[in-house]
Amino acid sequence: MSTIVTDAVTALSGNLALLPEGSGVVTIDGLTYPAADGSASQLMQTNGSGVLSFVDAPAGGLEFVETIAASTSSTITFTHTVVAGYDYIITARDVNNSQDLATSTVTKIQVATGGGPTFQTADYTHQLAYAQGTTVAALRDMHTTGIVWSADNPGGAGGVGELWSGEMTLFNPGANEITDGVGFWFGDRSNDLVSLSMCGGRSNVAEVVTALRVLNGAGTILTGQFTLFRRKTTA
Numbered sequence: 417m418s419t420i421v422t423d424a425v426t427a428l429s430g431n432l433a434l435l436p437e438g439s440g441v442v443t444i445d446g447l448t449y450p451a452a453d454g455s456a457s458q459l460m461q462t463n464g465s466g467v468l469s470f471v472d473a474p475a476g477g478l479e480f481v482e483t484i485a486a487s488t489s490s491t492i493t494f495t496h497t498v499v500a501g502y503d504y505i506i507t508a509r510d511v512n513n514s515q516d517l518a519t520s521t522v523t524k525i526q527v528a529t530g531g532g533p534t535f536q537t538a539d540y541t542h543q544l545a546y547a548q549g550t551t552v553a554a555l556r557d558m559h560t561t562g563i564v565w566s567a568d569n570p571g572g573a574g575g576v577g578e579l580w581s582g583e584m585t586l587f588n589p590g591a592n593e594i595t596d597g598v599g600f601w602f603g604d605r606s607n608d609l610v611s612l613s614m615c616g617g618r619s620n621v622a623e624v625v626t627a628l629r630v631l632n633g634a635g636t637i638l639t640g641q642f643t644l645f646r647r648k649t650t651a
Contacts, residue, residue, distance in 0.1 A: 457499070473648055478505065481644040486511070486637040492630040494644050500590035502646040504628065508565075508601070510579045511640030513632060523637070524562030525584060527595055527619050528627040535629060537561055542617030548610070562631065563597040563617035579603060579640075580611070588649055589625035594618055 425432065434442045442449045446466050454460070454470025457479075461471050473479060481496045481504075498504065506525065513523065528535040542564040545554045565584050580603030589595040598616045619625075630642055 478645045478647050481646055483641060483643040486640045486642065488514070489637045490631065492637065492642045494628050496627075496644060498590045498625050498627060499646075500588065500592075500624070501649055502590065503588055503649055504586045505645040505647065506584045506586075506599075506628070506630065507581075507643045507645070508583070508630075509581045509641045509643075511581065511642075512579050512638040514635035514638050522562075522564050522633045523566040523601075524564045524631060524633065525586070525597060526562045526629050526631065527586075527589055527623075527625040528629070529623050530626060533627040535627070536619060536621060536623075539620045540564075540617055541620060542615060544613060544615040544617075546611060546613035548612075561633070563595075563619065564615055565599055565630070566601045566603070566613065566615075584615075586628070589628070592624045593622050594620060595625055 434444075436442055436451070439451075441451060443466075447462070448467045450460075450469055455472075457473060458470040459473050460468055462468050482494060484492050484494065486492060508523075511523070524540075526535045526537065538561055540560050540562055543554070544564055545552070547553075563584070563586075565582060566580060580601050582599060582601030584597055584599030586595055586597045596616070596618045600612070600614050602613075603611045628644070630637075
């Protein structure tokens with residue numbers, strides 16, 4: 417075995433490649449690296465003795481996928497390609513919609529298929545129960561163009577501080593089956609009333625979902641942050 421001692425190594429092309437000979441391995445500072453790349457979404461682990469390897473992500477843990485900040489957006493379309501075997505969780509934080517309650521705008525989720533992708537814009541059902549102040553109501557099948565997340569606009573007419581936050585879980589949408597979703601939101605209004613809702617819905621078409629997006633029934637999403645996570649459904 418040869419040993420090279422130097423203070424610095426400069427790559428001429430901007431990249432530095434360490435290539436072992438034959439069946440040899442690359443060891444840096446006592447850590448031995450895998451001889452080949454792992455599969456998509458695998459994690460690297462150590463055996464505690466300096467040997468690294470790729471393993472599947474454990475089931476149950478949340479994996480960050482991407483975050484999109486709304487800026488007068490008609491839709492929030494995630495670039496991630498949905499993979500079977502994962503539940504997908506979308507969180508919304510400090511969302512401010514442009515329309516008020518009277519316009520019957522809702523924030524909803526649509527699923528898509530194919531590489532285009534092609535979004536499904538009809539054939540959804542939902543059930544939603546919400547409370548605002550002392551008023552409690554239940555709504556069903558009010559909108560069939562998406563899995564409804566918020567009831568009308570909990571944030572009011574785009575006023576300062578009239579914001580809502582929430583979470584929606586879609587169960588294994590990448591499988592070739594109907595996609596179910598369950599979520600909640602909480603918001604406040606300028607009249608000092610607060611709104612809280614639990615909601616559930618589904619896409620009534622059994623299909624392999626490849627993409628997800630969030631959109632309003634009317635108007636735009638002025639501000640807010642939407643973050644996509646995923647959770648492996650099996651070990």
